[in-house]
Amino acid sequence: PPAAAGSAPAAGIGQVLERDRVNSPGANKLRVVFYTSDIPDAGTNANVSLQVFGERGRTSKMIFENLREKDFKRGGVDAFLRQVCSVGDVLHVVVGLHASNPEESWHLQKVEIVDLFSQKVFFFSCNQWLHRRHGTLQIKLLPDAKRTDGLTGYKIDIKTSSIKGAGTGANVYCILYGLTGSSGKCSLGRGPFDRGALSTVFVQVPQTVGTVRQLLIGHDNSSLQSSWHLEYVEVSNTSTGKQLLFEVKTWLDSKRGSSSLVINPEGVEISMEGLISYQISVHTSKRVNSSTTSPIELSLFGEGVQTAPFPLAGIKFKRGTTRNFVVHAKDVGNVSRVAVSLLAQSSRSKWNLSGITVTDTSRELTKYFPNNNERLDEKYHSITLFEGQKSLEPTLSPSGSSRTRSIRSSIGERSSGNGSSPLNLSI
The missing domain is CATH 2.60.60.20 (PLAT/LH2 domain)
Structure with missing residues (x-):
């Protein structure tokens, strides 16, 4: 449309x-x-x-x-x-x-x-x-003591398009990605995010996010009218007043492709200095009901160092297919393991991952990290893969989640959604 x-x-x-x-x-x-x-x-x-x-x-x-x-x-x-x-x-x-x-x-x-x-x-x-x-x-x-210490406030303005059927009644969320970390999932609430309407939400995120460079935004498909045509998102740091405009102008709809996507701000250059290139291939299992439209996060671990987790969104990880991405990240040396998280959008979100292939293009070294039949879903949504070894069993935190919050990264161009072109990322 x-x-x-x-x-x-x-x-x-x-x-x-x-x-x-x-x-x-x-x-x-x-x-x-x-x-x-x-x-x-x-x-x-x-x-x-x-x-x-x-x-x-x-x-x-x-x-x-x-x-x-x-x-x-x-x-x-x-x-x-x-x-x-x-x-x-x-x-x-x-x-x-x-x-x-x-x-x-x-x-x-x-x-x-x-x-x-x-x-x-x-x-x-x-x-x-x-x-x-x-x-x-x-x-x-009573209020928690010093809960706002180490937090930064952001004002988020969300503009839904004026075209027919643009509004959504689903739960909307976003993640802010900075130079040194990420906000984690911020709930922006349930709609209606009406056609042509402007909504403002204030959030507090860890200062470790650093300067915001990217935005992941999506919804959970929980409404009969879930498809959403988003015009733009504007993110303002309430302390510094700095504003970033994220133009979208597309549908967030699982039937049209994906109900989430990652966007770069207008007019902001992402420096490639000091980064090397990795080619990442994500292999989804051929088993029945293996596909997911939820975004995922990956992090590469090497010799005592790791990349910040980076998001892959805006496409469907279809059963029996391979999605290819190019990631520009700091050099971790010999990649020994890969951490994978499913950013589950609802209780129905499930994904059977077959494995991850990582190619260090600077060393022309390729490694395969298999997943041994561990399904990722809303409850068990993180797993660590080792080269040629069994993956770690996901362990639950008291909240029922196995995901460890850690630093995330920046992302460059989005894939076209058909799986034919690589997705370029910067960490």
Whole structure:
């Protein structure tokens, strides 16, 4: 479809943004993010409430309706925008569970509150059950001490195109890639990211990301209207004011190719100084249901050093096919192992990887790293491959995830999506 101009709101923010265009005297906007724990039966179908207590007063009790029972699922991140009275710095919050079913329960991991006026971020760890049987239908949470230390704030403006059918109702996420690291997956929430709409979200990411050079953006295909035509994304450092424009002008749609992609900012050159070239071939298994449209991350390990993980997105890893990429990375010497992560977009994301071939073009040395029948999915989404050896069994962290967060890299041109042209990356 031809590209056109447009924009979008974020995670449960759609209608709220429309309503909040009329500002009341003394009013403020808060972005409230609930993180449901990733343990058995952690999710709930009930409504949730929140009341914020600050230095200058308190808000009224805010009710977050679990429409169509799609919010507050196990391991989910649900973001909402609310207009409230200004209460100053947040001192504590009270979270409540409003369930008509006496057996309804919810295990809340944490709450994040972003003051969109002051751009301050407050974190409240919970890691507890809300359940009538436990005698806890509401709980008071104090802010985590020094959680904002070592973090950098970014303002993300997301513009959905104005062409017919451009909007999406799926959960949208992004990852910021810098010179020295990455943000990890940032939830931008569930739509509707309406046709022609503009949405603004504030996020806090580790300072170790460094200067942002690339953006991975995608959605989880969780809506009947998931396909999304994205016009552009603008990322602004709230401390320095530096802005980066990422032009997209394409569909994010698994039926048209992929529901995620990696983009370089306009007008920013990626230096190739001090880098060498690797050719990476990703082999997907011939077994049934081996394909994935989710993005993946790789990292190469050598003689006491490693590359930053780099994303491969915007294409489908089809059953029985090989995808070829060219990666420009620092020299790690003799490549001894490859770490692979599936950036699972939903509980349905699964991938059977056959193996990875790495060619060090400077030494004309090729190695094959097989995967011995380990399927990657939302729960087990990281694995390390060794040359001619069995791969390590993925181990779960307390959150149910085996993925180790580490430094990520920059990416250059995208593949055409048909598998015929290599993808050039810079780490």
